[in-house]
Amino acid sequence: MQRPQPDDRSRIRVLHRWYAVTWALLGLCPPIVSVLDHTGTTRYWWSLALLAVIALCYALVAGRPRDPVLRPHAFLGVLALGLGALSCTRGDGAALFIVSLPHFWLFARSPRHAIVFSGIAAAATVAGIAFHRGDADIATGNIVFTLVGYAAGVLLGLAVTRIVEQGDERTRRLSTELEDAHLRLLEAHRLQGATEERARLAREIHDTLAQGFASIIVLAEAARSGLDTDPARSAQQLLSIENTARENFAEARVLVGSASQVSLTPGSIARTLRRTLDRFTEDTGLTVTAELPDVRCDQPARIALLRCLQESLANVRKHAAASTVDVALAQYTHGVELEVTDDGHGFVVEDSHGFGLNGMRKRLAELGGELTVTSSLGDGTRVLAVIPTNGQV
The missing domain is CATH 3.30.565.10 (Histidine kinase-like ATPase, C-terminal domain)
Known part of the structure; x- marks a missing residue:
């Protein structure tokens, strides 16, 4: 899966915080309120201890979900066993199980692990409710509520996971396309720069070296034809050939970068x-x-x-x-x-x-x-x- 970008991580952290508040208000607070009527009893102390352990484990793992020491799966195991123990103690752990279902999808490494851990929690909750031996109708309703909630959680979790995977796939595809487009653009700029540089060099060579060589050819032909009839004129033309060759040499040095263009127009x-x-x-x-x-x-x-x-x-x-x-x-x-x-x-x-x-x-x-x-x-x-x-x- 593609690593979340900084903005994505910020949104995920915000969602986790909102869910943590919701879980504390709807999941932890109702059991605490319900055991207040049994203050001082064994049930009271066991319920508070189990809720405290679950909350403490969540607080440790939620702050560092990727910590190799604080394994998220260890928290899910504690949560599953805690839900079973609370159901055994109080007989009404179905509501807390339903509210806690997102934990299994948030902290599990894969959908398969989420299904397994939430299934263990559902089984523990059902077993705890059955062991409590409370009112049969209430117990049956809690068991049905737990099983239906587990099935709905699995379906909803798989659907959300599928949507996230499709979004990640689109993101990867778009990122790949963007990277390819960027590489093509860089290559186009490189080719354009090379084409422009070739055109510039061709223009410079035409305006300098080619013109100089053409002049040398004309002067050489004229000097050769006048060697016998007008040697003075031929000598002057040979001097012009020498000067033109020197100028071409200076132009060539400028073209290859070994001399400054200032030398072409002194004064x-x-x-x-x-x-x-x-x-x-x-x-x-x-x-x-x-x-x-x-x-x-x-x-x-x-x-x-x-x-x-x-x-x-x-x-x-x-x-x-x-x-x-x-x-x-x-x-x-x-x-x-x-x-x-x-x-x-x-x-x-x-x-x-x-x-x-x-x-x-x-x-x-x-x-x-x-x-x-x-x-x-x-x-x-x-x-x-x-x-x-x-x-x-």
Whole structure:
């Protein structure tokens, strides 16, 4: 049987106390009152002694029902024998037997023990009534009352036990289901966390290492093709390859946690973006105009702005076929804005589902910002990243 919870134990203790009061008032007090007419007689002293022994045994066991020394079954044995002795002494132990029946179901280890002990008590009570040899009609009525009470007690006790067992079974089943649901929820959270972490790493790798390797490949191809015709230009491209590889190495250290993200954007965001644009100009030869005032923003915002610029420039290099790029950084009351515009051939925004644009949107959304992409075929592309400084876009 499932161990009672603290609230259950409190309710059980309250029920025991109420039953103890009821048993004392309806079970013990009437015999005491009835023997007052025989004060000083042997019957008087025997009755008081038996009632005192029963009450004392109950008081000892009721306080510690699980005590290995104060065995509850010992109390039930004393109660059964005491009921028989009282019936033998007074001839009217049926009422006390009926009132005492719950004891056998409260203290017995199992329904089988309750039936056996209450049966012994019923037999002792009937034997005591028969031995007393009082009025035959009264004795017969008490015997019938005792036997009927025993049968009713057994039926009622089994019914209550069955109800309690069914309740315990439902409680165990619900507890098992709740535990299973809790484990499934923990597993779902773990999987969700792992999925989110994989998505984050994929986005970081795409925005950093993948872009750097793509740039290295383009520069290496250009350097190889110009070794004979323009060695100075090839040397510059090789230097760019070296610098890009160093940057990729720094990005990789950040991804594996061996370096801080602060190293990615040292100083102000304007200087960081300017270095990125200078590298882009050296690698592509495109005309770049930039307005990069020194704006105030925290480290996550600086990294997000740097990633958005890197992804936008990578898209210009790979897809736009542009000749000029305009970059503008500005700070307003609602937040910081980064705008990147090119004069390339453009694209249909609704048809674009690239990883880069979605990655920029998710990165900005994590900071409460948003990304707006405006483009059409033949009209170039405008990318606007907005990061709020007051928690609102």
